Amino acid sequence: MKLTWRSVFVGLILVAIVGGIVLVSGVVPIKASSGHWAITRALLDFASDRSVAFHSRGVEPPDDSTAKNSRLGREVFRTNCKFCHGWPGEPIPPVAAGMTPKPPVLGSEVLKKEPRELFHIIQHGIKFAGMPAWPVRQRPDEVWPVVAFLREQNSVHVRDEETRHRSHDSATNRVAGLEACVACHGEDGFSRVGPQVPTLAGQSREYLVSALTEYREGKRSSGIMMPIAHQLDDRQINSLASRYATVNTGNLSAAESQTTVKNVDAASIQRGKRLAERGDGTRKIAACSECHDRDATSHHSSYPRLAGQGAWYVRKQLELFGEQIRSQTERGQRMSEIAKSLTARDRSDLAAYYASLTWHTEE
Incomplete structure (x- = not known):
């Protein structure tokens, strides 16, 4: 039977009405516990992959090898990413496992992506997936170390690094918030992860308080430091600043x-x-x-x-x-x-x- 424009128009109106009823009634479940249908998951994954590949065109890794410092990327990942993705070679944490969609398991297909694609995902995040954008869009130099870590990670090596980190934590967590500082700045204020991290030893207490407060309030741009400083109250900031300001540095x-x-x-x-x-x-x-x-x-x-x-x-x-x-x-x-x-x-x-x-x- 040959369809007329009128019948097509009526059909579209009926579809819109049914869709409106479904939308208003709330019968469609949005609970994360139900997960996606297999076909929905496949379509979303395909669309996401194609979008990332398209929008990451033209992105080139920096020539400066220091900008691709995987040691710094390891500590940034531990601070900012581990809660959802877990540690390479380990299962996804229980809370993140209840998300829909679940964060991808590191070491799987995600690590086979091109550096430009990983950079695009980390910097811009993914809509409807719980993957946030990098806190400071103007600091791509902070994203590339994470990309380097993900590209270079080796599950055995990374697990060994995590074991050493955990054994060190118990000896350094004497001041609230110190653990996050020590990972990159060391207990003595000297970088443990490369030249991208400043030396804190010898800085004045007043300056360190000011810097941490500016990071916390978003007045100083750093996607690495802002999430850490945001968790600190004034007392913790003062304690951390006093600790590093009084490190016995001699002549440095x-x-x-x-x-x-x-x-x-x-x-x-x-x-x-x-x-x-x-x-x-x-x-x-x-x-x-x-x-x-x-x-x-x-x-x-x-x-x-x-x-x-x-x-x-x-x-x-x-x-x-x-x-x-x-x-x-x-x-x-x-x-x-x-x-x-x-x-x-x-x-x-x-x-x-x-x-x-x-x-x-x-x-």
Whole structure:
């Protein structure tokens, strides 16, 4: 029988009416405990895979090997991702196992995805799947270490790392919140996972309180630090800041050995020194030393001490200031105005200079 436009139109109206009745009545279950039908799950998985493949086109991993630091990615995964996905080689945690859809088991097909696809999923999340987007969209540099960890993970190796981590926890969890700090910053304030993590040893208590508070309030952008700081109250922040501010660092010989500038010519360090101490009046760049003294006798306790800090970290922070990503506070706005005038060579020179220094604590 040949259908007329009128009969098609009537049919669509009837379908809409039935759909409206079903929607309003609430007869369709949305309980997670029922799971998806097999065909629904297959269609959703297919659609998700195709969407990720399409929208991740053009994403390229950074050339900088430091930006793909799987050691940092391991600790970020432990802090941000383990609750839902479990640890590689282990079952999904019981709570996450009750989700619909369930988080994928690591070590399965998900780890065979291209780096660009994993990056897209971690940075943007997946709708209707409980997979959140990265807390700070402007910090892709924090996502790539997690991608590196997932791509390089080996179940036996990773389980060994987790065992060592657990055995260390009992000895370090004396201050509320310290466990999360120690994983990356160590008990002594020196990075355990690479140059992307700053040295806390020797920083003032006032500065550390300010930094943690800004992370907690979302005034300083970091998808790694924000979730951790959000769980801390004022008392815990003060305790953690006091602990790291009073670490007995001596002359920071550990920092000197970890942040020694390699393959950097002396001219770069000298250019950085000149810019740090004198600034550049023609470009309205203030001298860094006006706020960032090189030793522990500084009167600017609300500012970070940069001497002995890793070159990669200093350079990256200057980039973030220049891109207005760290301009949510009054101090950040002042730094952003300065950093916008810095060239890439200026940033590298300043980073090399400060990484070549050490400072001395008061006796």
